[in-house]
Structure formats: C-alpha cells, structure tokens
Amino acid sequence: MCQQGEVATKRTLSTRCESILDYQAVMDAIYTRGWVIVDDFLTAAEVDALRACLPDEWQPAGIGREGLHQGNPEIRRDQIHWLDPDQGAPVADYLARMESLRLAANRNLMLGLFDYEAHFARYRRGDFYATHRDAFAGRSNRRLTSVFYLNNGWQPQAGGVLRVYDNDEQFLMDVSPKGGRLVLFLSEDFPHEVLPASEQRYSIAGWFRVNGNGAGRVDPPR
Ligand SMILES: O=C(O)CCC(=O)C(=O)O
Numbered sequence: 001m002c003q004q005g006e007v008a009t010k011r012t013l014s015t016r017c018e019s020i021l022d023y024q025a026v027m028d029a030i031y032t033r034g035w036v037i038v039d040d041f042l043t044a045a046e047v048d049a050l051r052a053c054l055p056d057e058w059q060p061a062g063i064g065r066e067g068l069h070q071g072n073p074e075i076r077r078d079q080i081h082w083l084d085p086d087q088g089a090p091v092a093d094y095l096a097r098m099e100s101l102r103l104a105a106n107r108n109l110m111l112g113l114f115d116y117e118a119h120f121a122r123y124r125r126g127d128f129y130a131t132h133r134d135a136f137a138g139r140s141n142r143r144l145t146s147v148f149y150l151n152n153g154w155q156p157q158a159g160g161v162l163r164v165y166d167n168d169e170q171f172l173m174d175v176s177p178k179g180g181r182l183v184l185f186l187s188e189d190f191p192h193e194v195l196p197a198s199e200q201r202y203s204i205a206g207w208f209r210v211n212g213n214g215a216g217r218v219d220p221p222r
C-alpha cells in the first residue's frame with residue numbers, strides 16, 4: 001500500500017530536493033543541448049515509496065490522443081496508468097516537483113509551459129516502444145518530455161535502455177533505466193525508443209505542455 005502517512009513530511013522532502021537540485025544547471029543543459037539526465041533526482045527510499053503507489057490495474061498503451069487513441073502492439077507494448085495526486089503522498093510529491101520544474105523552465109527558458117501530464121508505465125519482459133518522437137513540430141502541444149525510472153538496483157545487462165537519437169536521427173546515447181534517474185528532453189527534437197529488457201521495467205513518463213486551446217476548440221488532456 002502507498003504510504004499516506006508521508007503527507008506530513010512532504011514539505012520537508014520538497015524543500016530538501018529543491019535545495020539539492022541545481023535548477024540553473026538543469027535549465028542551462030536543456031537550453032544548450034536540449035536534454036539533461038539527473039541521477040538521484042529521488043533517493044532509493046523515495047523510489048520505493050513511489051513504487052508502493054503502482055496501480056493494480058493497467059491499460060495497454062495506445063498511440064494518438066483521445067478519439068484517435070488506439071493500441072498498436074507493433075509499435076509499443078507497454079502498459080500505462082495515468083498519475084493522479086490522489087494515488088498517495090509520494091505521487092502528489094512527485095507532481096509537486098514537476099510543478100517546480102515547470103515554473104523553472106518557464107522562468108529560464110520562456111517555454112510557456114501550461115501544464116503537465118504523466119503516466120506510470122510498465123514494460124513486462126520483452127516489451128518495447130519502437131522509435132518515435134513525442135511531438136511533431138506544429139502538431140502537438142507537448143514541449144518537454146520527462147522520464148523517471150522506478151527500478152532500484154537495475155542491472156545494465158537487463159537491457160531496457162532508452163535509446164536516443166538526434167534531430168537528424170543519428171544515434172546519440174543509451175540511457176539505462178536505473179532507479180532515481182530523471183531524463184528531460186525537448187519533445188520535438190529527439191526521436192527515441194525503448195529496447196526490450198529481461199526484467200520488468202517501471203517508469204513515469206510525462207510531458208510538459210503548452211496551452212493548445214483555441215477558438216472553438218478545447219485541447220484534451222492526454
Ligand atoms: O521509458 C522510457 O525510457 C521512454 C518512454 C517513452 O518514450 C514514452 O512513453 O513516450
């Protein structure tokens with residue numbers, strides 16, 4: 001069960017995190033090269049607390065939004081569950097940290113980020129997500145992608161790397177999904193894929209979005 005009792009320490013946890021995380025360095029990295037990896041964004045104990053909030057029920061991940069949403073097991077095989085602060089204090093705390101990042105990105109990078117949506121993801125053994133971009137220029141309101149890994153003690157030989165390419169689709173790097181690690185990258189600029197793993201792999205994938213609402217049209221979340 002998720003530890004509801006941690007509510008009392010939430011403020012302390014957030015404050016400590018904010019004092020450790022060098023927001024300026026994170027924003028400078030995104031500004032200069034478009035991506036950053038923050039190891040130990042959360043402690044192993046905090047990762048365990050988030051894992052205790054993992055849901056019992058999962059839905060197959062789909063491609064596309066709302067009405068266009070459809071499953072496509074040739075492209076992605078993970079299962080997801082959308083995050084909600086009611087899922088427990090660790091989830092609410094995680095979302096609060098993302099809110100701090102959103103504000104820092106708006107202050108430093110003028111990204112005009114309007115909100116944040118995120119889901120837990122479960123990749124069972126052998127599951128993958130083929131190469132894709134999280135946003136296409138001019139066609140999506142996702143601007144900044146976050147991926148946070150929930151696998152304490154992940155062994156590199158288990159695979160499951162996030163393979164990232166540059167805007168010209170040339171190999172850039174492999175990121176091992178080790179617990180506590182946060183990856184941020186500009187959603188339009190970096191095609192990426194998730195390679196299969198020999199172990200179950202858990203993460204939180206999220207997107208900071210600009211406001212896509214326009215005349216006569218309300219941009220749906222998710
Ligand atoms: O889990 C990862 O490493 C990346 C997931 C991803 O690319 C996505 O959900 O769009």
Ligand SMILES: [Fe+2]
Pocket residue numbers: 132133134192
């Ligand atoms: Fe992605």
